[in-house]
Amino acid sequence: MAGRSHSTSRPRVTLSDVAELAGVSVGTASRALSGNGRMRPETRRRVKDAAQSLDFRPNQQAQSLHTGRSWTVGLITTDGIGRFSIPVLLGAEDALGAGRISVLLCDTRGDLIRERHHLQNLMDRRVDGIIVTGRRTDPRPPLSGLHDGIPVAYALSPSTDPSDISIVSDDEQGCGLAIEHLLGSGRTRIAHVTGPAHHAAAADRARFTERLLNDASLGFATGRAHFGDWSEAWGRRAAEMVLRAAPDTDAFFCGNDQIARGVADTLRERDVQVPDQVAVIGYDNWDAMTLAARPPLTTVEVGLTEIGRIAALRLLEAIDDKPSPGLHRVPCRLVVRDSA
Amino acid sequence: MAGRSHSTSRPRVTLSDVAELAGVSVGTASRALSGNGRMRPETRRRVKDAAQSLDFRPNQQAQSLHTGRSWTVGLITTDGIGRFSIPVLLGAEDALGAGRISVLLCDTRGDLIRERHHLQNLMDRRVDGIIVTGRRTDPRPPLSGLHDGIPVAYALSPSTDPSDISIVSDDEQGCGLAIEHLLGSGRTRIAHVTGPAHHAAAADRARFTERLLNDASLGFATGRAHFGDWSEAWGRRAAEMVLRAAPDTDAFFCGNDQIARGVADTLRERDVQVPDQVAVIGYDNWDAMTLAARPPLTTVEVGLTEIGRIAALRLLEAIDDKPSPGLHRVPCRLVVRDSA
Numbered sequence A, B: 001m002a003g004r005s006h007s008t009s010r011p012r013v014t015l016s017d018v019a020e021l022a023g024v025s026v027g028t029a030s031r032a033l034s035g036n037g038r039m040r041p042e043t044r045r046r047v048k049d050a051a052q053s054l055d056f057r058p059n060q061q062a063q064s065l066h067t068g069r070s071w072t073v074g075l076i077t078t079d080g081i082g083r084f085s086i087p088v089l090l091g092a093e094d095a096l097g098a099g100r101i102s103v104l105l106c107d108t109r110g111d112l113i114r115e116r117h118h119l120q121n122l123m124d125r126r127v128d129g130i131i132v133t134g135r136r137t138d139p140r141p142p143l144s145g146l147h148d149g150i151p152v153a154y155a156l157s158p159s160t161d162p163s164d165i166s167i168v169s170d171d172e173q174g175c176g177l178a179i180e181h182l183l184g185s186g187r188t189r190i191a192h193v194t195g196p197a198h199h200a201a202a203a204d205r206a207r208f209t210e211r212l213l214n215d216a217s218l219g220f221a222t223g224r225a226h227f228g229d230w231s232e233a234w235g236r237r238a239a240e241m242v243l244r245a246a247p248d249t250d251a252f253f254c255g256n257d258q259i260a261r262g263v264a265d266t267l268r269e270r271d272v273q274v275p276d277q278v279a280v281i282g283y284d285n286w287d288a289m290t291l292a293a294r295p296p297l298t299t300v301e302v303g304l305t306e307i308g309r310i311a312a313l314r315l316l317e318a319i320d321d322k323p324s325p326g327l328h329r330v331p332c333r334l335v336v337r338d339s340a
Helices: A015-022 A026-034 A041-053 A060-067 A085-098 A112-124 A171-184 A200-215 A232-245 A257-269 A304-319 B015-022 B026-034 B041-053 B060-067 B085-098 B112-124 B171-184 B200-215 B232-245 B257-269 B304-319
Strands: A072-077 A102-107 A129-133 A152-155 A165-169 A190-194 A251-254 A279-284 A298-301 A326-330 A333-335 B072-077 B102-107 B129-133 B152-155 B165-169 B190-194 B251-254 B279-284 B298-301 B326-330 B333-335
Touching: A015 A026, A015 A041, A026 A041, A072 A085, A072 A112, A085 A102, A085 A129, A085 A304, A085 B102, A102 A112, A102 B085, A129 A304, A152 A304, A165 A171, A165 A304, A171 A200, A171 A251, A171 A279, A171 A298, A171 A333, A190 A200, A190 A232, A190 A257, A232 A251, A232 A257, A251 A257, A257 A279, A304 A326, B015 B026, B015 B041, B026 B041, B072 B085, B072 B112, B085 B102, B085 B129, B085 B304, B102 B112, B129 B304, B152 B304, B165 B171, B165 B304, B171 B200, B171 B251, B171 B279, B171 B298, B171 B333, B190 B200, B190 B232, B190 B257, B232 B251, B232 B257, B251 B257, B257 B279, B304 B326
Parallel strands: A072 A102, A072 A129, A129 A152, A152 A165, A165 A326, A190 A251, A251 A279, A279 A298, B072 B102, B072 B129, B129 B152, B152 B165, B165 B326, B190 B251, B251 B279, B279 B298
Antiparallel strands: A102 B102, A298 A333, B298 B333
16 A cells, blocks of 8 residues: 555564564563563573564563653643754754653644643653753743653753753853953944843843943943844844944944844945954854854854753653752853854 | 652542542453443443543553554654754644644654664554655655554655655745746746755756746746855855846846845845846745845745645545555745835
8 A cells, every 4th residue: 555565664573473483472472571570591581582583673662561661751842933942852852862762742832721732641641751942041830730750851941940950051151252252352342232121032141241241341332232123124223223322332242143144234234344343243153144144153152952962861860860950051152253 | 859849740640549439440440441341331431430530541551552553653854954844843743733643753864874763763662654854855765664554654855656645845836926926027037046956946946947937938037047055145146147147137036035035135235126126036935034135035935834734634544544645745825025
């Protein structure tokens, strides 16, 4: 039947086949392979040899009824679009796959009813643990209605409960890399253009940047951070505003790469040399933005894949009854290109 | 223990609890709930009432040993980056979730050894079916080493085996929408700038475009399609070349949105009015590109989420022994903005 057969197909070997070849009952074969039950060592050996010669793969469903583990982890993402959560998911999938653990993907699209439905389904499937991720760095309430004993790790979007395991980006250290780089190249009149003030990613980065500038006895070039949205169009508009308010601005540190690209475009169109006259640094290291910008953007890379990987490792430890509660921060790195 | 307990936690109700409340053995309770085995109707009723009053959720692992179905589908993606495959995955997850089927996510990163490992794991877990997706529209060989009876649907990247179930984008119809729109607004000197000639997405779109132009007694403005890469930088360079070779070009139809954005930038910087003097149409409808471009881009939207959704539905039919073998094409739609 189409879609069902391939020349490379082979029939599935069952436990009965193994039992028959070894000359034992199915029950004995099962106990021999699971390591349970008492039997003569040569019987166990014979069953194992038969299984090997037939390339028998045990049914994991049946196995997990014995071990009480499903070797499955639920991955709940609230981010239907995925630019942020997908690298996190892939990092987690990579770390779990190495441990032969499979990932059940659940997309809640930010909807609480969908989240409950998925959570119930994951519990019905007896997942060993759950990773929760989102598109924002804002803290989120812990999963509600969770059974006892199912560990959870929150990745990128931390849990509001400080006793939960949360893995986040170290935005303070990331802002430090950018400001240090700008100060190191002699910039002292630094403007900050970022996203909406009610997003933690914007508010946090603005606060950290202000503190870092104050530590160097400086302030924002325009006296304040400029909050807007995460778009290029906002970057272009904000650059006009900043250059009007503080024409001696010699650097822009931006809350994301889209804003930075918009700023760089405005500077370019006003014949301001980047980076000679004004430096520009972005945030995220989104290659579609940073590489296409003129000039290519220096930016702070958030280790999204690493956040996912560490969330998976912390979750595995928690499943193994060795949890590390609290907030874990994953460092950023500065990717230096041509704009600063 | 941190990460393990919440104020909202509740202990897991077991089948033993149900059996105890109903005053029957665990075996009887199991048979009553599964609908199997003979017993008095009032006994079955009593067990079901007990299960309901305790909010008992059956263990799906144990259930699937009875039904022979795992209610799980494997989703194999070869695209670690995910801009194309992730919308496909989410469309599939959405369609499967509605049928209470869970999705096991496997990322092979284009590596054949990883693919085999994941495939083996999915077979060990007795998945009901598998969806395979990639980042390219190029055909791919069917999964090898598959057990009999596991249906597969290929999404976005079709299988080279025409008897497999493959769901792809209808690029011919998509190119038709773009060319029809340009001809309808009186353009007759249409250039085509696209990605690498060895990518099916580039070669197919160029071939379809040429045929459509020929059908209107036209040809490419520059006599040929321009193959390069999928970047804005290539779009900028290609626009310079085209304007030099055929200064009377009145439209660019581009193989993706990044190329179209690069073309629009070059036109803008040469003070060519878009769309009054020259129209620009992209492909994909990637909002980060189309909305940030000046002017915002008219583009052909590929129904990636719909491709995933239909792949899931076709897979469910195949699982239900009603397969629809062959290639299924999902139509594109034209998103009209300001560039054409």
